[in-house]
Amino acid sequence: MSGETRGAANGEVGGQASQPLIRLRGITKVYGEGPTALQALRGVDLDVARGEFVAIMGPSGSGKSTAMNMIGCLDRPTSGEYLFMGAHVETLTRDERAQLRRRYIGFVFQGFNLLARTSAQENVELPLLYRGESAAARHAAAARALDSVGLKGWEHHTPAELSGGQQQRVAIARAIVTEPALLLADEPTGNLDTQRSREIMELLWRLNADRGITILMVTHEHDMAAWARRIVRFVDGVVADDTLNEHPAGVVADAGRTGAGAKLAGGAA
Ligand SMILES: Nc1ncnc2c1ncn2[C@@H]1O[C@H](COP(=O)(O)OP(=O)(O)O)[C@@H](O)[C@H]1O
Numbered sequence: 001m002s003g004e005t006r007g008a009a010n011g012e013v014g015g016q017a018s019q020p021l022i023r024l025r026g027i028t029k030v031y032g033e034g035p036t037a038l039q040a041l042r043g044v045d046l047d048v049a050r051g052e053f054v055a056i057m058g059p060s061g062s063g064k065s066t067a068m069n070m071i072g073c074l075d076r077p078t079s080g081e082y083l084f085m086g087a088h089v090e091t092l093t094r095d096e097r098a099q100l101r102r103r104y105i106g107f108v109f110q111g112f113n114l115l116a117r118t119s120a121q122e123n124v125e126l127p128l129l130y131r132g133e134s135a136a137a138r139h140a141a142a143a144r145a146l147d148s149v150g151l152k153g154w155e156h157h158t159p160a161e162l163s164g165g166q167q168q169r170v171a172i173a174r175a176i177v178t179e180p181a182l183l184l185a186d187e188p189t190g191n192l193d194t195q196r197s198r199e200i201m202e203l204l205w206r207l208n209a210d211r212g213i214t215i216l217m218v219t220h221e222h223d224m225a226a227w228a229r230r231i232v233r234f235v236d237g238v239v240a241d242d243t244l245n246e247h248p249a250g251v252v253a254d255a256g257r258t259g260a261g262a263k264l265a266g267g268a269a
C-alpha cells in the first residue's frame, strides 16, 4: 500500500481526473458467522466515473443497500477492493472512512432521516457543524442549499410541519450543503406519490446536470430509473446487467424547461 493511495489526514484524498470516482473489484459482504451467515454480496465489480447518474435496480434482498453502504464508506467489504478517488477504502479505519464521508459524500434515504423537533435550517447545518465550520458560514450555506431545493421561506419549519416531498428536499439540501462529489440516494422516492417523486427526480437531475454531482440512486420504479443515464441491475449479490439509458427523462424535461425546473440552476450559488 503506497502513501498516495492511503487516505491522508482530514480524509483528503488525491485521485486523478482520469480514474473512476468509484471502483469496486470482487467485493463480497457476509453478514454474521457460522451456519446463520448470509452472503449479501458475492463479487461485485463496478466502475463509476465522475459525473455519472446511475440507477441501481434489482429485486429486494439482492444487495443494493449493502452495496450503497459500502460505496458510502459506512461499511467495509468482507473481501475485495474498493477505491474511492484512488483511496483504498477497505484499508481505512472507521475514523478515516468517516472523514472521507464528511468531505465527499452526501446521503439521501427513503425515510428522509431528519431530526424531529429541529428546524429545516438546523437539519441542513448539521454536516457543517461536524466539519467545524463557523455559525455564520453554516447559516449562509444552509440557507443557500434550502433555496436551491425550492424551500426558501421554510427554513424554520420542523419536519412535522412539512410534507413528505418537502422533507425529502430538506434531506437533499442537507446532503449537498457540503458540496459532495458523490450523492447516494437509497429509494429516495419510495415514500412519495407520483408528482412529488417526479419533483425529486427533477432536482436530482439538476444536481447532476448543472453541478456535476455524481449520483447513485437505488429505485424499484422504472419511471424513476428513467432519469438516470445508466442502469445497473443487481441479482443475488452481483451486478447482473449494466446498460446505458440513451434518452434520460431529464433531457426531455430540459427541452421544455421552465419555472420550477430552472430553479436549481438559477438558485445555485
Ligand atoms: N445488517 C444486516 N445483518 C444481516 N443481514 C443483512 C443485513 N443487512 C442486509 N442483510 C441481508 O443481506 C441481503 C441483502 O440485503 P440488502 O442489501 O438490504 O438488499 P436490497 O437493498 O437489495 O433489498 C438480504 O438477504 C438481507 O436480509
Ligand SMILES: [Mg+2]
Residues within 6 Å of the ligand: 064, 065, 066
Ligand atoms: Mg434496500
